[in-house]
Amino acid sequence: MEIASLRQVVSAEEWQLRVQLAACYRLVALYGWSDLVFTHISARVPGPEHHFLINPYGLMFDEITASSLVKVDLHCNKVIDSPFPVNPAGFVIHSAVHEVRDDAQCVLHTHTRAGIAVSAQKCGILPISQQSTFVLASLAYHDYEGVALRDEEKARLQADLGNANNLVLRNHGLLVCGPTVPDAFLNMYTLENTCRIQLDAQAGGELTTVNPKIIEGAMAAAKP
Numbered sequence: 001m002e003i004a005s006l007r008q009v010v011s012a013e014e015w016q017l018r019v020q021l022a023a024c025y026r027l028v029a030l031y032g033w034s035d036l037v038f039t040h041i042s043a044r045v046p047g048p049e050h051h052f053l054i055n056p057y058g059l060m061f062d063e064i065t066a067s068s069l070v071k072v073d074l075h076c077n078k079v080i081d082s083p084f085p086v087n088p089a090g091f092v093i094h095s096a097v098h099e100v101r102d103d104a105q106c107v108l109h110t111h112t113r114a115g116i117a118v119s120a121q122k123c124g125i126l127p128i129s130q131q132s133t134f135v136l137a138s139l140a141y142h143d144y145e146g147v148a149l150r151d152e153e154k155a156r157l158q159a160d161l162g163n164a165n166n167l168v169l170r171n172h173g174l175l176v177c178g179p180t181v182p183d184a185f186l187n188m189y190t191l192e193n194t195c196r197i198q199l200d201a202q203a204g205g206e207l208t209t210v211n212p213k214i215i216e217g218a219m220a221a222a223k224p
Helices: 012-030 088-100 113-119 130-136 153-161 181-202 212-222
Strands: 040-044 052-054 070-072 106-110 139-142 166-169 173-178
Touching: 012 040, 012 052, 012 106, 012 181, 040 088, 040 181, 052 088, 088 106, 088 153, 088 173, 106 181, 113 166, 113 173, 113 181, 130 181, 130 212, 139 153, 173 181
Parallel strands: 139 166
Antiparallel strands: 040 052, 040 106, 052 070, 106 173, 166 173
């Protein structure tokens, strides 16, 4: 399907955001974090309207372009016409975050093998690596409630996330926030590697944990 360019339709600021978000989708595909078409990265468009960009449902992540991204409001109404639908489950999760976190321009959610494996562990993220210290400095958990299709889950997700930038969705996957698209990608890179390291370490014998004072220091440094 040929997609018309939106470069002359949107503001220069929004176009740059679209380019960054499309590039982030390509990176997620490159790193093997995509789950076919079933995860999402969203970015809030600057302005008071709380509009945000999300992937067109049905395109693989390595197919997404700046112009194919769908611009929606908080009620999932398309702000700019698009031939593509939006995944309802992706909309519920991402709109919940964008609704209450003005500091989170970008929200990135994955269903990676390592992320889901750790999300299913009662222990959650363990303080066993340098990467984990950055994650634990701003981490929250949200219990699994089934596929996220119900608006009533939004309030619970928002309360669980609070001001954290890393969220483990129990039995589901990972979610991160960032003030920019590159920041969100870096947060997910760190969180994903934390999970991979943890699973590898657990397979190798008794674990050595990081001194709690180091975690406390990381938490203090992460506070706004």
